[in-house]
Amino acid sequence: MNQITGRRPSLWLRFIIMLVLVAALLGGLVWFNLFKDRMIHQFMGGQSEPVATVTAATVASQDWNPGIAAVGSLRAVRAVDLSSEVAGLVRRVGFVSGQGVVAGQRLIELNDDVERAQLRSLETAHQLARQTLERDRQLLAIQAATAAQLESDEADLRAKAAQVEAQRALVDKKTLVAPFAGRIGISTVAPGQYVNPGDHLANVQDLDRLVIDFAVPQGLAPQARLRAPVELRIDAWPERVFAGEVSAINATVDTDTRNLQVEARVQNPRHQLLPGMFAHVTLLSTRPQTLVTVPQTAVAFNPYGAMVYLVKEAKGADGKVLLSAQQVVVKTGATRGDQVAILQGLKAGDRVVTSGQLKLHNGTPLVIDNSVVPANDPDPHPQDL
Numbered sequence: 001m002n003q004i005t006g007r008r009p010s011l012w013l014r015f016i017i018m019l020v021l022v023a024a025l026l027g028g029l030v031w032f033n034l035f036k037d038r039m040i041h042q043f044m045g046g047q048s049e050p051v052a053t054v055t056a057a058t059v060a061s062q063d064w065n066p067g068i069a070a071v072g073s074l075r076a077v078r079a080v081d082l083s084s085e086v087a088g089l090v091r092r093v094g095f096v097s098g099q100g101v102v103a104g105q106r107l108i109e110l111n112d113d114v115e116r117a118q119l120r121s122l123e124t125a126h127q128l129a130r131q132t133l134e135r136d137r138q139l140l141a142i143q144a145a146t147a148a149q150l151e152s153d154e155a156d157l158r159a160k161a162a163q164v165e166a167q168r169a170l171v172d173k174k175t176l177v178a179p180f181a182g183r184i185g186i187s188t189v190a191p192g193q194y195v196n197p198g199d200h201l202a203n204v205q206d207l208d209r210l211v212i213d214f215a216v217p218q219g220l221a222p223q224a225r226l227r228a229p230v231e232l233r234i235d236a237w238p239e240r241v242f243a244g245e246v247s248a249i250n251a252t253v254d255t256d257t258r259n260l261q262v263e264a265r266v267q268n269p270r271h272q273l274l275p276g277m278f279a280h281v282t283l284l285s286t287r288p289q290t291l292v293t294v295p296q297t298a299v300a301f302n303p304y305g306a307m308v309y310l311v312k313e314a315k316g317a318d319g320k321v322l323l324s325a326q327q328v329v330v331k332t333g334a335t336r337g338d339q340v341a342i343l344q345g346l347k348a349g350d351r352v353v354t355s356g357q358l359k360l361h362n363g364t365p366l367v368i369d370n371s372v373v374p375a376n377d378p379d380p381h382p383q384d385l
Contacts, residue, residue, distance in 0.1 A: 049363075049364065049365060050365075051365040051366065051367050052325070052356060052359050052360055052364050052365065052366055052367070053356065053366075053367045053368075053369050054309075054325075054353045054354075054355060054356035054357075054360070054366055054367070054368060054369070055353070055354045055355045055356065055368065055369065055370050055372070055373050055374065056311050056351050056352060056353050056354060056366075056368045056370065057294065057295060057298065057351070057352060057354045057373065057376065058349065058350070058351050059292055059293075059294055059342070059346050059347065059348055059349060059350040059351070059352060060292070060293060060348060061290050061291065061292055061293075061348040062290070062291065062293050062339075062378070063288055063289075063290055064288065064289050064290065064291040064293070064334075064336065064341060065284055065285060065288045065289075067231075067282040067283055067284045067285060067334070068216050068220050068223060068224075068282070068283040069280070069281070069282055069334075069335070070214040070215060070216060070280075070281045070282075070283065071214060071278065071279070071280055071281065072212045072213050072214030072215075072278075072279055072281050073212070073213060073276060073277065073278055073279065074210050074211070074212055074266075074273055074274070074275055074276065074277045074279055075210065075211050075213065075275045075276070076182075076205040076206050076207065076209070076210055076211070076275045077206060077209040077210065077211055077265065078180055078182065078205075078206040078209075079182075079203070079204070079205045079206065079275060080179055080203070080204050081200055081202075081203050082107065082108075082176055082200075082201050082202045082203065082204060083197075083198050083199055083200055083201055084108070084110065084173070084176060084195050084196075084197060084198075084199065084201060085173045085197055086110070086170070086173045086174065086197055087194070087195065087196050087197055088110030088111055088112070088174060088194070088195060089110060089111040089192065089193070089194050089195075090108060090109070090110060090111075090189060090190065090191050090192060090193045090194075090195060091109045091110060091111045091112075091191060092106075092108070092109040092191060093107070093108055093187075093189055093190065093191060094106045094107050094108065094109070095107050095184050095187075095202070097184065097185065097186040097187050098183070098184070098185070098186060099183070099184060100181070100182070100183050100184075101178040101181065101182060101183070101184050101204065102178065102181050103178055103179065103180050103181045104177055104178060105177060105178040106175055106176075106177055107176045107177060107178055107184070107201075107202060108175070108176040108189060108201055108202070109174065109175050109176075110174040110175070110195070111174070112171050112174035112175075115167065115170050115171045115174060116171055118167055119164070119167040119168060119171055122160065122163045122164045122167050123164055125160050125163075126157070126160035126161055126163070126164050129153070129156045129157040129159075129160040130157055132153050132156070132157075133150070133153040133154060133156075133157050136149055136150050136153050137150060176201065176202075178204055179204070180204070180206055181206065182204045182205050182206040182207060182208075183204070183205055183207055183271070184202055184203065184204050185202060185203035185204070185205070187201060187202040187203075189201050189202065205275055207268055207271045207273075207274070207275075208267070208268060208269060208271075209265060209266070209267060209268065210265070210266045210268050210273055210275065211247070211263055211264070211265055211266070212230070212232060212244060212263070212264050212265075212266060212279055212281060213261065213262075213263055214261075214262055214264075214281045214283075215254070215257065215259035215260060215261050215262065216259060216260050216262055216283065217258065217259055217260075218253050218258045218259065218260055221253070221260045223283065223285065224246060224249055224260060224262050224283060225246065225249075226246055226247070226248075226249065227245050227246060228245065228246045228283060228284065228285075229243065229244075229245055229284045230243070230244045230245060230246065230264045230281055230282065230283050230284065231243060231244075231281070231282045231284060232244060232266060232273075232279045232280070232281055233279065233280040233282075234273065234277055234278075234279050234280075235278070236272075236277065237272060240272075242266055242273065243266070244264045244265055244266035244267070245264060245265065246262060246263070246264045246283070247263055247264055247265040248262075248263040249261075249262055249263070250262070250263075262283070264281070291333065291341040291342070291343070292341065292342045292346050292347065292348055293336075293339045293340065293341055293342065293378075294308065294339070294340060294342055294346065294352055294354075295338055295339060295340075295354050295374050295375065295376040296335060296338055296339065296340045297338075297354050297355055297374040297375075298352045298353065298354045298374075299330065299332060299340055300357050304329075305329055305330075305331075306329070306330050306331070306332050307327055307328060307329045307330060308327075308328055308330055308342075308345070308346065308352045308353070309325045309326065309327055309328070309352060309353040309357055309360050310325070310326045310327075310328050310350055310351065310352060310353075311323055311324075311325070311326075311351040311352065311353060311366060311368070312324050312325070312326045322365065323365065323366040323367070323368065324363050324364060324365055324366060325353060325360045325361070325362065325363065325364045325366055326362060326363075327360075327361070327362050328345050328346070329345060330342050330343075330344060330345030330346055331343045331344035331345060336378050336379075337377050337378040337379050337380045338374070338375040338376050338377050338378070338380055339376060339377075339378050353366070354373065354374050354376075355373075355374055
């Protein structure tokens with residue numbers, strides 16, 4: 001009994017010590033959770049934010065002739081694939097591939113000996129019918145022929161004349177002529193070759209006037225007007241800009257693409273442009289504007305819109321000028337070369353970051369290094385490497 005009573009104080013002491021240790025541990029955890037943010041903030045407060053190195057450019061106002069950029073292909077105003085309406089053997093080829101031809105020039109002649117012989121026979125019969133009609137008219141004057149006979153002679157004469165015209169047309173079909181002046185393409189037709197109706201024999205293109213076909217979105221359809229100026233740039237002539245004007249606008253919008261088809265004519269007196277060439281087209285406005293522009297690399301696009309980083313200046317405690325980034329939402333307009341027009345959000349004279357935006361946020365300290373800057377050319381041209 002005494003032994004049991006003597007052990008109880010020792011057990012209660014151990015229990016109390018354990019409770020104190022658990023309470024101390026729980027209190028330490030609560031204290032740590034309450035004050036860890038403050039401790040981290042105090043610790044980081046002594047650290048300086050890293051400085052970001054970027055390139056920057058000054059926003060400028062420029063004269064801008066707003067236009068719609070598109071792509072299209074050239075074709076001749078007058079172009080035709082020549083083929084024969086009748087079958088026959090080629091007797092003569094009157095052109096050289098790739099050279100110019102004049103309107104009415106005899107290009108290909110088929111063998112027409114049989115048709116011409118038949119034509120002479122029909123012309124003889126027509127002449128005989130004419131003589132018969134004249135003789136019966138004289139006989140009718142002396143009551144030696146009837147009016148019915150005279151009417152039969154007149155009908156026979158008209159029938160013979162129609163047969164002569166039909167045969168002469170068949171003979172003409174044996175000769176293929178140039179429908180207009182232009183340049184003839186490469187042809188493999190040779191004398192002695194037999195051709196069937198519809199066979200492709202040659203191609204003639206009028207290169208003096210070309211047409212560029214392109215499309216504009218339906219939202220920009222009001223800017224497509226007859227006689228509106230257009231500019232063309234061709235890869236074959238990178239230094240030249242060819243001028244034209246809108247000559248036709250389609251009456252309907254394509255239901256698949258929701259684009260409006262537009263046609264513009266281009267004068268080509270030196271024949272530098274060829275049908276089938278790919279062209280970059282700019283449909284110009286007749287009212288130039290003065291707009292604020294920045295390099296396209298300065299604008300970052302996200303689901304909420306477009307934004308740029310302004311370079312802000314402030315004096316530090318030691319009097320030095322400190323640079324920092326400030327995010328600004330902008331409204332962009334048309335693009336031109338390496339530039340984009342800013343309609344809202346910037347003004348001339350502002351400085352914007354043109355590269356290095358990925359590491360920026362509001363207040364990031366900046367250092368500007370413009371030793372290598374992004375392109376800012378309104379009319380860039382490809383360069384050989």
